[in-house]
Amino acid sequence: QVQVMESGGGLVQPGGSLNLSCSVSGLTFGGSAMGWFRQTPENGREGVSCISYSGGSTYYPDSVKGRFLISRDNAKNTVFLQMKNLKTEEAAVYYCTTLAQRRYCAAVAGTGALKDEFTHWGQGTQVTVSS
8 A cells, every 4th residue: 555645834934945745655665756746726736846766857847947846765765845935826735646657757747648547646735825
């Protein structure tokens, strides 16, 4: 049974920073790419970052590039998302998922299909950006 759990969300002021973590169990963590998504009723779900199996390759959409940083520690079965200069419109529930599919970062970029059969989602962590 695969378990995915996000943590680290909370309240941050506009322009502030927040660090999220995602722990995974029940699979060979180093054998799966990982992605972060965020979701709001207004904007739906959008990918914000992706990292390859080993961590050697990452992807960020232009909206967060230069402000967000994804990393992973395969020995600890954990992926991280460091967020800086947060904007009010980036308040959302942030989700972590496995991406055990071909073209895994394309699913985050929106240039490839996100295949549900290759994902394991956490319950999300709430990020609130407000002054």
